[in-house]
Amino acid sequence: MTYLVGSHHVTLSVGGAQEDVDFHTRVLGMRFIKKTVLYDGSSPIYHFYYSNANGDPSSVVTTFPWAQAGVYGKRGTNQAREVLLSVPAGSLDYWVKRLAQHDIKSRRFEALGRGRVAFLHPSGIEYVLVGNEGDPREGYSGNGVAPEAAIHGIHGMGIHVYDQDRMVDFGNEAFFSQGKVQEEGDLASFQVGTQEFGNFIELRGNRSDEQGTWRYGAGTYHHFAWNLDTLENQAAVRFDIEGAGYTDISELKNRTYFKSHYVRTPGGALFELAVTDDEGGWDCDESPEELGKNFMLPPQFESERESILARLEPVTTDSD
Secondary structure: OOOOOEEEEEEEEEOOHHHHHHHHHHHOOOEEEEEEEOOOOOOOOEEEEEEOOOOOOOOEEEEEEOHHHOOEOOOOEOEEEEEEEEEEHHHHHHHHHHHHHOOOOOEEEEEOOEEEEEEEOOOOOEEEEEEEOOOOOOOOOOOOOOHHHOOOEEEEEEEEEOOHHHHHHHHHHHOOEOOOOEEEOOEEEEEEOOOOOOOEEEEEEOOOOOEOOOOOOEOEEEEEEEEOOOHHHHHHHHHHHHHOOOOOEOOOEEOOOOEEEEEEOOOOOEEEEEEOOOOOOOOOOOOHHHOOOOEOOOHHHHHHHHHHHHOOOOOOOOOO
16 A cells, blocks of 8 residues: 655745855754755756754755846745744744844734744745644754754645645545645645644635746745655555546656655645655765765766856855
8 A cells, every 4th residue: 555654855946045044044043954956957056955953854945046047936826835844832932033033024823723923035935834732853953043942844835726626636536635624714724644743735725826937946936745755655656646647747866865756736836756765865975964064966967066166156054
């Protein structure tokens, strides 16, 4: 029987490289664990990875800074939009104050039975901290973030859709929905996979915005990755998704740290089916103590290291 564990990572197309590093590390206090490049296409674009204390699957945010290349996206409907991160339920006031200290406007509110704090990434992407009781994932208390407030990991993803029913059908027919749909106003939410935390899909009905872009482009959400656990299970899940009629799905791609297929969902969001096997993991090319300290390239790009570095803007991280 095929199965899905929970979330794996989220990947965003952001603006400037340094402002993205500063936002995730110096503001949100996340751990910087990897500096590499986008594997697709010929333009050298950074790929940054941020995580909780242990780099758990379901804790990682990755970004492509596109501003240097002058490539921008458009946020809209039928597109993944909100980055939902899990924090301790009692820490929301702390986060409102911390964000204000960094001149970031935020909004405290309640939705679907949980307290939340909404704010924007410097590139305009929508972030929401969601208060959770009992989340066992260990936050990283870097850059002055209090241990009792540190980000546990991913809570889930927010998708703006023209028709919520099509995504609910996809979850029920092909994507391991736990079955219960919670509704509140124009927001519907359900969980997928077997885990208790980190696997919420939130659907916001949106028939007013124009269609959002799906390509790479600063200021937009690119994809959300799910943990399929083993290569055998991943292959079987891909086969089942295609068999259900959702055939817009890629071949297997080796991303060094994990191996993946990508499928376009009926709500527009791009889902990644990811597996970290014995060849992968964040420490497959750096020791656990050195994570994020080096500029890592896959073997096929290593001969171009100097040329690639010369075309990328310099960045300073807390791992340097």
